[in-house]
Amino acid sequence: MAQKEKDALSGVETTGHEWDGLRELNNPLPKWWLYIFYVCIAWSLVYYVLYPAWPLGKTYTKGLLGYSQREELVAKLDEGKKAQEKYLTAIAAKSVDDIQKDKDLLAFAMAGGRSYFNENCAACHGAGGQGAKGFPTLADDVWLWGGSTADIYKTIQHGIRSDDPDTRGTAGSGMTAFGRDGILKPEQINQVAEYVLSLNKRSTDAAAAEKGKAVYDENCAACHGDKAQGSLAAGMDVGAPPLVQANWLYGADKATIVQTVTNGRAGMMPAWSKRLDDATIKSLAVYVHNLGGGK
Amino acid sequence: MSTSTDTKPSTGQAPTAEPPAEAPAGAPPKAQRRASRSMYQKHSKVYPKAVSGTFRRLKWTALAVLLAIYYVLPWIRWDRGPNAPDQAVLLDLANRRFYLFFVELWPQQIYYLTGALILAALGLFLATSLAGRVWCGYACPQTVWTDLYVWVERLVEGDRGERIRLDQGPWTARKIGRKALKNLIWLLIAAATGGAWIFYFTDAPTLLGELARFEASSTAVGFIALFTGTTWLLAGFAREQVCTYMCPWPRFQSAMIDEDSLIVTYQDWRGEGRSLMRKSQSWEERKAEGLGDCIDCFNCVQVCPAGIDIRDGLQMQCIGCGLCVDACDEIMTKVGRPTGLIKFDTQTNQVALATTGQPAPTRLIRPRTILYSLMMLVIAGAIAIGLILKPGLDISVLRDRAPLFVTLADGTVRNAYTFKISNMTRDPRDYTLAVAGLTGARIAVAGDGQEDQEAQQRLTAAPDMVATYRIFVTAPRANLQGASQPLTFRLTSANGETATYESVFMGPAN
Numbered sequence: 127m128a129q130k131e132k133d134a135l136s137g138v139e140t141t142g143h144e145w146d147g148l149r150e151l152n153n154p155l156p157k158w159w160l161y162i163f164y165v166c167i168a169w170s171l172v173y174y175v176l177y178p179a180w181p182l183g184k185t186y187t188k189g190l191l192g193y194s195q196r197e198e199l200v201a202k203l204d205e206g207k208k209a210q211e212k213y214l215t216a217i218a219a220k221s222v223d224d225i226q227k228d229k230d231l232l233a234f235a236m237a238g239g240r241s242y243f244n245e246n247c248a249a250c251h252g253a254g255g256q257g258a259k260g261f262p263t264l265a266d267d268v269w270l271w272g273g274s275t276a277d278i279y280k281t282i283q284h285g286i287r288s289d290d291p292d293t294r295g296t297a298g299s300g301m302t303a304f305g306r307d308g309i310l311k312p313e314q315i316n317q318v319a320e321y322v323l324s325l326n327k328r329s330t331d332a333a334a335a336e337k338g339k340a341v342y343d344e345n346c347a348a349c350h351g352d353k354a355q356g357s358l359a360a361g362m363d364v365g366a367p368p369l370v371q372a373n374w375l376y377g378a379d380k381a382t383i384v385q386t387v388t389n390g391r392a393g394m395m396p397a398w399s400k401r402l403d404d405a406t407i408k409s410l411a412v413y414v415h416n417l418g419g420g421k
Numbered sequence: 422m423s424t425s426t427d428t429k430p431s432t433g434q435a436p437t438a439e440p441p442a443e444a445p446a447g448a449p450p451k452a453q454r455r456a457s458r459s460m461y462q463k464h465s466k467v468y469p470k471a472v473s474g475t476f477r478r479l480k481w482t483a484l485a486v487l488l489a490i491y492y493v494l495p496w497i498r499w500d501r502g503p504n505a506p507d508q509a510v511l512l513d514l515a516n517r518r519f520y521l522f523f524v525e526l527w528p529q530q531i532y533y534l535t536g537a538l539i540l541a542a543l544g545l546f547l548a549t550s551l552a553g554r555v556w557c558g559y560a561c562p563q564t565v566w567t568d569l570y571v572w573v574e575r576l577v578e579g580d581r582g583e584r585i586r587l588d589q590g591p592w593t594a595r596k597i598g599r600k601a602l603k604n605l606i607w608l609l610i611a612a613a614t615g616g617a618w619i620f621y622f623t624d625a626p627t628l629l630g631e632l633a634r635f636e637a638s639s640t641a642v643g644f645i646a647l648f649t650g651t652t653w654l655l656a657g658f659a660r661e662q663v664c665t666y667m668c669p670w671p672r673f674q675s676a677m678i679d680e681d682s683l684i685v686t687y688q689d690w691r692g693e694g695r696s697l698m699r700k701s702q703s704w705e706e707r708k709a710e711g712l713g714d715c716i717d718c719f720n721c722v723q724v725c726p727a728g729i730d731i732r733d734g735l736q737m738q739c740i741g742c743g744l745c746v747d748a749c750d751e752i753m754t755k756v757g758r759p760t761g762l763i764k765f766d767t768q769t770n771q772v773a774l775a776t777t778g779q780p781a782p783t784r785l786i787r788p789r790t791i792l793y794s795l796m797m798l799v800i801a802g803a804i805a806i807g808l809i810l811k812p813g814l815d816i817s818v819l820r821d822r823a824p825l826f827v828t829l830a831d832g833t834v835r836n837a838y839t840f841k842i843s844n845m846t847r848d849p850r851d852y853t854l855a856v857a858g859l860t861g862a863r864i865a866v867a868g869d870g871q872e873d874q875e876a877q878q879r880l881t882a883a884p885d886m887v888a889t890y891r892i893f894v895t896a897p898r899a900n901l902q903g904a905s906q907p908l909t910f911r912l913t914s915a916n917g918e919t920a921t922y923e924s925v926f927m928g929p930a931n
Contacts, residue, residue: 154462156666226869233889236867256824265827265837372832416867418827418837418893 210234218405222275225412232412239413242406246398247414255417259376260393265417266373270365270393271295272358273421279411285397286365293397295365300392304345310387314341319383325354325370326378365393466588467661467728469571470581470720474747483559484568492613495620501525502847504884512622524808527845529815536804540797545670547793549677551785552765553684557670558742563663566614566656567726570607577603581723607657608649615648661727665738672737680768681784685741687721687732687763690775695732698756714758721745721763731763814850814918815843818892818910826927828898834928835895837867842890842912844882850914854878854892857909859926861900867891880912894926901928 177189257263304310321338351360356368499509519526631637692715750760773781821837863874882888908926
């Protein structure tokens, strides 16, 4: 037993602990403090009886009150779903354009659409529809298959070049591989690439660009339009992008254009009507439309 | 040493953490060692004796005023118009609004609460540096309710002596009756305390009606029960134990007290050596014997609600209520000696009186009190200015992070923002939104008609609501000054309220 030491000033025993000359007094706790500790132990016993407490292998003691956080969560989720019901019914009943005219429905569809988008669409189109090479930016104003809410709704429903009978484009269709299939010679491809660049005032070989116009008119204008305004502006539904613009799906440099003309392109999107219900697709259409580029 | 298992240094040069098993020479003799004692302090009940005097009257006044404020405040009405609650003080947690007379606070303005708490803390510091723990002695709810409970106890069971006899006596029918009556009154007070508490959080008349008809929600009843129980327990039984063991304030209050603070002081230079007074002895004879003014009557100890002896000097348990001053003054008057043997005094003055016999001036104005006062003024001023200028409009703008910006087909650049309008008025509002800092910037609002780009847009917000819009700002790429530039949103209501928000507009790096 260590020597008990008393503090001279207060006459209280010290614990023997010392920090920089300061010694801790060993003032005893009041007895009721100890009793509160016992009460806590008694309380824990009550708790064991009433609430889930002890793990028993794959199960556990359930407690007399039958309380379960999981059931509480399920009840809360049901409550939330019930609260959503009237909006979901209204969304299912209305056209996508009418949804956008109703401020409350618009807010609900936007909030829901955001989480549906992150779950289903963001993997390719990026968060907020920012897009990636080959996957169109949904926040801009360039649309291959139409940027109205009704168009977006239809595209999400049936997909692009998908196995859905109402798909945009037809399954297996796409831009011809002009180089690989031997339709155009490398020299012609160079010329048509220069021509496309010249439309965007970025051509470096005026002579080639001039020759490229003929190649374009013969091979490309059928889909991309006589003024390279894209199939949509030319009144066709084949998904050929406009070639006079600032943002390019695969890249704006000459090498990419040459590669595109040589090998062709065929963007695809699955039909979502098989996986998502109508209200979800409508919410998505409204959300995508409101990313900024909707027409 | 190399073979020894004893690792202690033989020279004793380095001090070891453990004291050596054998007491070294010069250790205190065994007689001084205390026998092993209990780990826990036995509770000895305090029986405060009734006392009258200046400080007792002050304490009753403080009690009456504070309890009146507590019980009356939720019943004061305040007209805020047809769509707002008319309770002057209402902490409406369900609807997330705080109402304090003319002030209405939204959750976003919780910093006013921070300001109020800082102000309260500084007020506590100032009061303590001036006059010790007067907060504890007069204004703390623990003190106020304990005082009230002791008063009830005295009414039912009698004064100190009777209460001690009652507690020590057997459990007779009279004792059971007294104890039952006392606890019944205590519980009624406690229920009224708990009941008044919840009136601050909901419309008081409505809730009282519900309580009277037994229609109140289980939450309301539960909280009343909780506060009834804690009031009864803390004011009836825990009392000074709360101050000594539970409250953190006594533990660091000494940092605010200095030698110029007016604290409850026993003038030991005048009172010692204390000794009972014999009738046959005159004060001159006592003085000649070397005895002091203290006649060791223990009146100061018996009235103390903390159960301490103030003659031991300033103690952590002392709540600075000054009841011992009243008790001592009463006795001093009775025995014909000057009052003030125990008084509120500074340590500087005590030292001066004890050594030179001349009083030292009381310095209430000193750097510490000036600093606390100035800080309080600054905080109070900031709160006041904030409340006076408090706008009915607030906006918040969150820029889209993905995508950072969008290039449109014609080469213009667009940024998207989530735009929130807090309409803190009771009327619907029409606003005009404009941006500054970017030439040629056009604004569009998501939703129906989002292709309409204008220099200004009209927005609306419902009364007492936050309206959320998605805003697109578009600008020609040639007008951009680098990858990021400041952009100011300015929202103006038809009533002339204006709010601005500094955001940024981003574009391609080159």
